[in-house]
Amino acid sequence: MQYRHLGKAGIQVSELSFGSWVTFHTQSGIESAATMMAAAYDAGVNFFDNAEGYAGGKSEEVMGAALKKLGWRRGSYLVSTKLYWGLHEGPNEQNTLNRKYLIEAIDGSLKRLDLDYVDLLYCHRADPTTPIEETVWAMHNIIERGKALYWGTSEWEAADIMSAIEIADRHHLHKPIVEQPVYNLFQRHRFGADYERLYQDYGYGSTTWSPLASGLLTGKYNNGIPDDSRGAVEGLGWLRKELTNEERLAKVVALEPIAKQMGASLAQFSLAWCLQNPHVSTVLTGASRVEQVHENMKAIEFVDKFTPDVRRDVERVFETT
Numbered sequence: 001m002q003y004r005h006l007g008k009a010g011i012q013v014s015e016l017s018f019g020s021w022v023t024f025h026t027q028s029g030i031e032s033a034a035t036m037m038a039a040a041y042d043a044g045v046n047f048f049d050n051a052e053g054y055a056g057g058k059s060e061e062v063m064g065a066a067l068k069k070l071g072w073r074r075g076s077y078l079v080s081t082k083l084y085w086g087l088h089e090g091p092n093e094q095n096t097l098n099r100k101y102l103i104e105a106i107d108g109s110l111k112r113l114d115l116d117y118v119d120l121l122y123c124h125r126a127d128p129t130t131p132i133e134e135t136v137w138a139m140h141n142i143i144e145r146g147k148a149l150y151w152g153t154s155e156w157e158a159a160d161i162m163s164a165i166e167i168a169d170r171h172h173l174h175k176p177i178v179e180q181p182v183y184n185l186f187q188r189h190r191f192g193a194d195y196e197r198l199y200q201d202y203g204y205g206s207t208t209w210s211p212l213a214s215g216l217l218t219g220k221y222n223n224g225i226p227d228d229s230r231g232a233v234e235g236l237g238w239l240r241k242e243l244t245n246e247e248r249l250a251k252v253v254a255l256e257p258i259a260k261q262m263g264a265s266l267a268q269f270s271l272a273w274c275l276q277n278p279h280v281s282t283v284l285t286g287a288s289r290v291e292q293v294h295e296n297m298k299a300i301e302f303v304d305k306f307t308p309d310v311r312r313d314v315e316r317v318f319e320t321t
């Protein structure tokens with residue numbers, strides 16, 4: 001496993017990391033979560049991602065209990081969480097980045113994770129109804145209180161991120177250092193021209209999510225939705241539509257021989273494709289069982305196999321609609 005700086009920040013993250021969306025609590029209890037985290041950690045993963053909103057806070061509880069069980073030295077791993085969606089109804093506690101919510105919500109997350117601080121704290125989405133300056137100050141104050149070490153954004157527009165950086169600069173506050181964007185063979189827009197300046201000029205890091213497009217890029221949906229897959233999880237109807245999209249499935253089928261030629265599974269191939277991008281600090285993987293972790297961690301062996309010819313073959317698949 002190689003380690004990459006989070007942009008120009010001093011902290012380094014393993015190029016593959018491990019997150020808990022959909023899986024922890026809903027598909028995996030504490031035992032299984034701990035087994036998967038241990039498999040990732042043994043492969044060199046040092047970064048574990050979570051969010052207040054995952055399974056209504058239960059995902060943080062499962063990760064906290066798993067960490068307790070695993071008993072790792074705190075300096076040897078990083079944990080993140082994200083705030084925005086909220087756990088309670090009401091005007092100030094949902095879909096917001098207001099100061100009151102952020103300052104109170106971090107305490108709830110730390111309690112559930114049973115940690116004194118998180119290493120990274122993200123604003124899970126942008127909130128157009130709260131001034132960016134208010135959010136920047138609140139995130140700064142959370143860091144100053146020792147409850148988070150760094151902060152970042154997730155799915156923010158480039159202009160808003162630059163605005164946050166500039167506000168922080170002006171007031172000598174802790175700046176956001178990392179974006180958490182979706183990034184996979186199907187979804188690449190957060191690495192387009194708008195964002196180039198963030199990575200290039202501002203040294204912004206990126207912890208990218210859904211590298212397998214929720215499993216679509218493993219080929220497991222080529223013949224329908226398996227009963228034991230994310231596509232069958234209750235409450236994810238919106239995702240099922242994407243997992244059964246005929247156009248996308250045809251592309252997955254077309255990628256198979258390219259991956260096979262490389263000697264990689266489709267999952268390994270798709271993860272390694274993300275890792276080729278030098279602006280990616282870490283690819284956040286997800287798994288519902290430990291065998292997937294073992295398979296996915298081997299993706300690092302294929303990064304160097306993306307020759308110009310292979311890259312051209314891949315792009316041909318995506319040019320055809």
Ligand SMILES: NC(=O)c1ccc[n+]([C@@H]2O[C@H](COP(=O)([O-])OP(=O)(O)OC[C@H]3O[C@@H](n4cnc5c(N)ncnc54)[C@H](OP(=O)(O)O)[C@@H]3O)[C@@H](O)[C@H]2O)c1
Pocket residue numbers: 018019020021022023027049050124154155180181208209210211212213214215216218220228229230231267284285286287288289291292293295296
């Ligand atoms: N910031 C955000 O807004 C945001 C949004 C989404 C995710 N994230 C973060 O990114 C992490 C990764 O996202 P993701 O879980 O969507 O990643 P993903 O890699 O696109 O999907 C992971 C899912 O694919 C299936 N899978 C993984 N490896 C497989 C393999 N080798 N063979 C067959 N199936 C396999 C598993 O689901 P099944 O076995 O159940 O089919 C697994 O849970 C999340 O845990 C979270 O930390 C962040």
